[in-house]
Amino acid sequence: MEGDGRAGTRSQLSPYAVEWNVHVPEQYRSLFITFSHGFPLSQQQIYDFFTERFGDCIGRIYVHRPQHGPPLFGKIIFRKTIFPVLILNGQDEITLNIEGRSLICKKFRQSRRSSSTDELGFDN
Secondary structure: OOOOOOOOOOOOOOOOOOOOOOOOOHHHHEEEEEEEOOEOOOHHHHHHHHHHHHOOOEEEEEEOOOOOOOOOEEEEEEOOOHHHHHHHOOOOEEEEEEOOEEEEEEEOOOOOOHHHEOOOOOEO
16 A cells, blocks of 8 residues: 555565574473372373373473372473463363373462472472
């Protein structure tokens, strides 16, 4: 259209440019997970579940392994902040069924005493 300032204007942005990626701290890309008592899931089961649904979304998975008894909780660190948002879908907590076992997911909240916490953000 004549006079709107757009006629003949082309974008100077390259369609081949690498996506701009800002490092976001893990706590904003993570979900805290808990298992039903006595029915833990392996890191591989958790990895497979999320990658089948969202593609290459997992950065790391931690499953806390106590000295006695089965694992009860862990943490999933995603590659991007959008994945926890998509998974929780506006809810504070959700329960997923993975191979007949419950995986409860919540937004991860970093401990304020980070210098005295382990890699999961829990007190040592």
